[in-house]
C-alpha cells in the first residue's frame with residue numbers, strides 16, 4: 616500500500632474496492648430493489664400474533680420461506696436483508712436460505728445492529744448498538760455467503776429534536792459501522808432514518824433529513840469510508856404521521872430529491888428508501904414520484920422496503936398452506952409495482968383495502 620502524506624492511511628486495496636463496487640452493481644439493477652426481511656423476532660412476532668399465530672421459530676421460518684421461494688421474485692428483487700436467525704435457517708429441501716437466494720441471483724445481506732438504547736442527556740433520543748464485535752460478525756457473515764449489511768439509526772422529529780448530540784452520535788455509529796463492514800468485504804447500507812412519528816410538516820422533515828444526511832456524510836468522510844462501495848438507506852421526505860396538512864406525491868417526491876441533492880455526495884451510487892410505515896401504495900407512489908422529478912439525480916433511487924412489501928402478503932397467508940400461492944402472488948405484485956416505480960414508470964394499480972392501509976407503528980424498532 617502506497618504511503619500518503621498526512622494522518623490518513625489507506626485501508627482498502629484496489630481489489631477490495633472493486634469487489635465492493637461489484638456487489639453494489641448486482642444490487643442496483645434497473646427495475647429491481649431490496650426486500651427488507653429483517654424484522655426482529657419481536658416485531659415479526661407481533662405481526663404473527665395479530666394473525667393468531669404463535670411467534671415460534673417454525674412459523675418465522677415458514678413465513679420467510681414463503682417469500683424466498685416465490686417463483687421469479689428475482690425479477691424485481693435484487694437483494695434480501697436477513698436477520699441472524701434466518702441466515703442460519705434452511706428451506707424444506709435442506710438448502711440454506713442464503714444459498715437458495717444466491718442460486719436465484721439474489722444478493723443476501725444481513726442486519727447487524729443489535730437494537731436502539733437511550734442516549735442519556737437527550738429528550739428521549741437513542742443510539743444504535745452492535746459495534747463491539749462487529750468485525751468478527753461481519754467476517755463470519757461474509758464467509759457464510761452474505762455480501763452486504765445494514766445498520767439502522769433512528770432520529771425523532773420534535774420541537775427540540777433531533778439534538779446535535781443525537782445527530783452526531785448516530786452519524787458516528789454509521790461511520791464506524793460502514794468502515795468495519797468494508798474492511799470485512801461487506802457493502803454497508805448506511806441507514807439514517809428520520810422517523811414519521813409526530814405532527815411536523817413536509818418542510819420540517821426535509822430540513823431534518825438534510826441535517827441527518829450532512830452529519831452522516833461528514834462522519835463517513837471522517838472514517839475514510841469508500842463511498843462508491845456503500846448504499847444509503849433513508850426515509851423519503853414526508854410529513855409526520857399526525858400532520859393535518861396533506862401533500863401530493865409530486866410534492867413529496869420533489870422534497871425528497873431536493874433533500875438528497877443537498878446532502879448525498881455524487882460518489883454514492885444508490886439510495887434505497889425505507890417505507891417507514893407508509894401504506895404499500897403510498898410508498899410505491901412516492902418512490903415513483905421521486906424518480907420522476909426533473910432535477911439531476913446522480914444516484915439510482917430504489918427501494919428497500921419491509922412493511923410496504925410484506926403487509927398484504929402476511930395478511931393473505933394467515934399461516935395456512937392453502938393460502939401460500941395467493942400470498943406469493945401478492946408479493947410478486949408489490950415487487951413488480953416497486954420495480955416499475957424504481958424506473959419512474961408506475962401507473963397505479965387496483966389496490967386492495969389492505970394495500971392502502973397505513974402501516975405506521977409508533978416508535979417502530981425494526
Ligand code: 13P
Pocket residue numbers: 651653767806889890891892919920921922923981
Ligand atoms: P420499513 O420499510 O418497514 O420501514 O423497513 C425497512 C427497514 O429495513 C427499516 O430499517
